[in-house]
């Protein structure tokens with residue numbers, strides 16, 4: 001089984017992650033806390049109250065986990081395509097796989113990565129939602145001291161299944177949308193590349209950026225539900241399950257609730273996925 005795709009997926013994921021984390025923190029706060037008037041208000045409050053560090057809360061853990069998650073996504077995607085079409089990464093420009101096969105391979109990568117991502121993502125969301133400023137004498141102590149303390153507290157207070165809270169919503173968020181992610185990427189690359197040639201760096205950047213936007217726009221409704229389910233359980237349980245969470249969010253806040261964080265998801269998606277695909281393709285071309 002070719003392993004290069006796993007390694008390339010890991011490194012490219014890490015580069016993208018750091019770049020996108022501040023957007024991600026603001027998004028998570030807007031989705032789950034009702035105290036902000038909008039994006040700018042949330043940025044200003046976070047900065048005033050917690051300084052630049054506030055935007056990078058909960059990042060160390062995703063950095064560690066992106067190794068696993070992005071390499072599962074790209075590795076499984078590429079190896080599923082290999083199984084479906086009997087073409088390796090190197091041969092795919094000359095013999096392009098069909099969009100159906102690309103979609104199936106993307107969905108397969110999506111399901112598996114969602115399961116690996118679930119506990120890491122939960123811890124990230126819980127830490128991002130702690131608004132206490134760090135290292136200020138006299139300010140109240142945040143509930144979780146860091147990722148390890150957060151994981152241990154959840155295990156103790158909510159049991160092992162607590163770490164997988166929201167994972168159904170996460171699987172629903174990621175499966176079809178990651179199929180679409182690779183279809184958009186390949187489609188745009190093919191459109192702008194003469195037959196048989198490799199896409200230029202600019203094409204890869206633009207195709208990766210738009211693949212990210214397309215997949216995040218469609219993923220946002222389940223992203224909101226996922227984040228809310230993950231925060232549930234912190235102070236007792238408000239939702240009986242995913243459907244209850246959807247229904248009660250809708251009843252209280254209207255249809256708009258499902259689009260919370262969409263602007264930020266899209267703004268973050270372009271640079272993150274542009275560099276993810278560029279470094280992925282670059283690394284694979286090095287090892288060819």
Ligand SMILES: C[N+](C)(C)CCCC[C@H](N)C(=O)O
Pocket residue numbers: 013070173174177178181212215216219269272273
């Ligand atoms: C499927 N969905 C859009 C939810 C996620 C796409 C993940 C791609 C990349 N790791 C990123 O964080 O943007």
